[in-house]
Amino acid sequence: MDGAAVGGGGIVDNVSSTSPATVVSRWSCVVSRRYQHLLDKSTPHVLGRWIAFSAVAFIYVVRAYVVQGFYIVSYGLGIYILNLLIAFLSPQVDPEIQEVMDGPALPTRASDEYRPFVRRLPEFKFWYSMTRAFCIAFMLTFFSVFDVPVFWPILLFYWLMLFTLTMRKQILHMIKYKYVPFSFGKQQYGKRETSAEEASLTSA
Numbered sequence: 001m002d003g004a005a006v007g008g009g010g011i012v013d014n015v016s017s018t019s020p021a022t023v024v025s026r027w028s029c030v031v032s033r034r035y036q037h038l039l040d041k042s043t044p045h046v047l048g049r050w051i052a053f054s055a056v057a058f059i060y061v062v063r064a065y066v067v068q069g070f071y072i073v074s075y076g077l078g079i080y081i082l083n084l085l086i087a088f089l090s091p092q093v094d095p096e097i098q099e100v101m102d103g104p105a106l107p108t109r110a111s112d113e114y115r116p117f118v119r120r121l122p123e124f125k126f127w128y129s130m131t132r133a134f135c136i137a138f139m140l141t142f143f144s145v146f147d148v149p150v151f152w153p154i155l156l157f158y159w160l161m162l163f164t165l166t167m168r169k170q171i172l173h174m175i176k177y178k179y180v181p182f183s184f185g186k187q188q189y190g191k192r193e194t195s196a197e198e199a200s201l202t203s204a
């Protein structure tokens with residue numbers, strides 16, 4: 001009896017290990033790991049990633065032009081990209097808040113210590129989010145429920161106005177707190193003053 005029970009338990013375990021839910025779970029886990037591995041390998045290839053993104057964006061634009069519709073999808077995609085762009089151009093810590101709490105967060109004088117620009121949204125996440133957004137928008141163009149009839153020039157005008165006002169605000173923020181959303185390596189402050197001092201010591 002005990003042997004039969006043990007044998008029956010083994011059969012149950014064997015059946016449960018080959019159930020459809022378990023197989024799907026294992027398959028999804030393998031695919032997820034493989035997908036993450038490919039993303040990790042693509043991280044240092046910045047130019048290649050953006051070329052691939054350009055191809056994806058071009059395919060979506062051609063698709064939207066051919067079907068002559070899905071303007072709501074394109075408008076939503078544009079708003080999402082604008083939000084990503086602002087996060088990409090913004091510092092991780094708002095200088096206005098940092099200045100109130102701890103003093104200036106970015107160097108404003110030649111004697112200040114150099115601090116590289118740290119983005120709120122890193123470049124890789126910016127690329128990944130944009131690529132994923134275009135892929136999702138492309139798939140939505142195959143479902144007629146998202147093809148809402150609308151006068152597209154109004155949406156385009158509103159998006160351009162929103163883009164202009166948002167970028168103007170961002171540029172004014174950069175000018176006010178004197179930062180550039182790009183890092184060009186460590187700057188050499190006081191180079192001319194050091195050279196002048198060395199020249200005076202040599203002549204003396």
